[in-house]
Amino acid sequence: MCGIVGYSGPSNSVGPIIEGLSRLEYRGYDSAGICLKINDELQIIKKEGKLDNLKELIQELKPFSHTGIGHTRWATHGGVSTDNAHPHGNDTFAVVHNGIIENAGALKKELMSEGLQFKSQTDSEVFLVLLTKFFKQSGKTLESISKAFQALTGNSAFVIIEKASDKLYCVKRSAPLVVGENSSTREAYVSSDPFALVGFAPKIYFPQDGVICESSVTNSDVQIKFYELDLTLSHRYKTQANAMTVDATTKGPYKHFMLKEIHEQSALVDKLAAYYIKDDGRKILESLKDFKPKGWHLTACGTAWHAGLVIKNFLEANNRQNASIDIASEFRYKNPILNQGEVGLFISQSGETADTLACQELCKDNGIPSYSIVNVEGSTLFRNSDKNFLIHAGVEIGVASTKAFTLQALTGYFMSRAMEGTLDNPELFTEVQLLSHRIGELCDSSDTLKDVAEKVYTKKGFIFTGRGKYFPIALEGALKLKEIAYVHAEGYAAGELKHGPIALIEENMVNIAIVGPELLEKTISNVEEVKARRGIIIIVGPTNHAEIEALADAYIPLNFEGLPNLSPLYVNVALQFLAYHIARLKGTDIDKPRNLAKSVTVE
Ligand code: AGP
Secondary structure (H helix, E strand, C coil): CCEEEEEECCCCCHHHHHHHHHHHHHHCCCEEEEEEEECCEEEEEEEECCHHHHHHHHHHHCCCCCEEEEEEECCCCCCCCCCCCCCEECCCEEEEEEECCCCHHHHHHHHHHCCCCCCCCCCHHHHHHHHHHHHHHHCCHHHHHHHHHHCCCCCEEEEEEECCCCCEEEEEECCCCEEEEECCCCEEEEECCHHHHCCCCCEEEEECCCCEEEEEECCCCEEEEEECCCCCECCCEEEEECCCCHHHHCCCCCCCHHHHHHHHHHHHHHHHHHHHHHCCHHHHHHCCCCCCCCEEEEEECHHHHHHHHHHHHHHHHCCCCCEEEEEHHHHCCCCCCCCCCEEEEEEECCCCCHHHHHHHHHHHHCCCCEEEEECCCCCHHHHHCCEEEECCCCCCCCCCCCHHHHHHHHHHHHHHHHHHCCCCCHHHHHHHHHHHHHHHHHHHCCHHHHHHHHHHCCCCEEEEEECHHHHHHHHHHHHHHHHHHCCEEEEEEHHHHHHCHHHHCCCCEEEEEECCCCCHHHHHHHHHHHHCCCCEEEEEEECCCHHHHHHCCEEEEECCCCCCCCHHHHHHHHHHHHHHHHHHHHCCCCCCCCCCCCCCCCC
């Protein structure tokens, strides 16, 4: 997902733009650039590779500018190169873009046939050329932005600056974009994420799709105007205080954001319980009391899909309701059977995952209500859903999702209990508090998992196994290890091993077996199958169980007592730590793993 930051105001725009882009690095990118308005000229400085490459160039040039836009690019159309990096500019405008212009090819061909030139292979530059063409015809910026934007198809967000003024313009369709304001310092901002503006813009605006925003700073104030595409004034925007604090942008005492976010989970579990059972969240949960849809369609991607598997178990086991779950990129193309009276539940940390958003649109087009379990308030999924169940995880910077998984699954649990009408049962709050406590104990003793990691981090491959409620955790544990340690790992239902995967077992393969108190004997026999074939066995199992411990090359004892519903979330934290310590030993880029982006806003 690309990162966008723009600034206009009395200070040097370079500082806020580069700081904002630095905060968005976690989303993944492969080039970066900035365009600054200097002495009435638009100067573009851009470079492929890491943001540090751009910072070095800026350090040399030491530019000063009151107006500028910056961008970190995650390549889609056009390879990774300085020419393809954003901003794209000419002697009239400079633009940055997030998303995909689906009809770029046809438009580019038409524009080239008119003799117009291109410098890059990107779809983004098509918008710049089209915008400039219309401006040359009308001399009107807003009108030209509107015409160029309406000619495009696909999901995109654009930010534009012009040589003729110090204004910031932006417009979007199904892509994240916020406008920021600091009236006391007379500064205007724009970004693809409110997180980039933390500490800079206390007030945030969320323009809706197809609304053009024009920000200008005068000697006395900040003027932020919103227009429909027909250039009438628009009121289709929301506004809120930027609730995040600056310490969310730092690792604090932790070596990685991922480690910080694993440690945050204990407190966040308590906070979420208070929000949904005692405070503001209670109202939206109560709206589910006795709610019995004909069925649920859960869709998500990656870790969120694993959380969906956990939630599906809650809906079926507790509420005896039909709940299908699909990987979003599969669901959207399989012509799913959707019936009136069913409901779509979309799970997403960012609320910007293209495949998940497409599923939400598909359900909406078929008259199916959309509920979301989402972290980012104001995200596209949030704005497009009929009901939102926020997970209040705070910003999750580590690309490998940890706290979001726990809080997504826990939110689903609260929804399940709300439908039962048992939110006030004392045992519910007791179990949640115990989960928080147990996670805290794991955090305090996580170094023991470092010893386990040291035993296996050089091994060839890992098979995570679990039965029933632990099967989703086996999948999630494998994904975590894959994405941060770059080792082959897969999750399997424990009973499935003998149906093929056991062929992989040999002394260089590790079976990480989740052995919960449920189906214990069955799961032990799966472990013995592996042991008989000299596989290395790590067991995550109950404390004080000598028989199981004796089977393991390494044993991770967990106290499952008192967690009849939420033990999978507890087990998962142990696997988060295990993946983290293995990745540490392998020396990978834990917060920004290779090839990954925090939010995949393209198909
Ligand atoms: C999780 O560790 C991954 N980074 C990835 O699978 C992620 O869960 C997936 O891309 C979905 O993202 P979302 O929750 O923002 O929709």
